[in-house]
Amino acid sequence: MxxxxxxxxxxxxxxxxxxxxxxxxxxxxxxxxxxxxxxRRAELPEADTAIDDPDLIxxxxxxxxxxxxSPP
Numbered sequence: 001m002x003x004x005x006x007x008x009x010x011x012x013x014x015x016x017x018x019x020x021x022x023x024x025x026x027x028x029x030x031x032x033x034x035x036x037x038x039x040r041r042a043e044l045p046e047a048d049t050a051i052d053d054p055d056l057i058x059x060x061x062x063x064x065x066x067x068x069x070s071p072p
Contacts, residue, residue: 003058006044008035010061015068017061031067 008029009018016028019035021042029035032051039045050056051064 004054004056006039006042006057008057008059008064011066011068017067029067032064 005022007020009020011017012028016030016034019026019029019038021038021044026038026042027034029038035051039050044050045056
């Protein structure tokens with residue numbers, strides 16, 4: 001597999017960030033807790049140290065601090 005299995009995409013105009021795992025869209029995260037839930041469902045590590053691991057997650061359009069927590 002090339003690159004990280006998880007991609008957190010840039011903020012959408014409607015809020016939230018689309019998340020893909022292994023090239024499959026798993027939903028929109030509005031905060032870090034949403035992302036951790038997606039990782040849990042995919043049986044991927046969810047430890048705090050893993051979310052900044054570039055081998056696990058590729059952050060596009062902002063890092064792990066960039067969230068809009070208001071769902072549409």
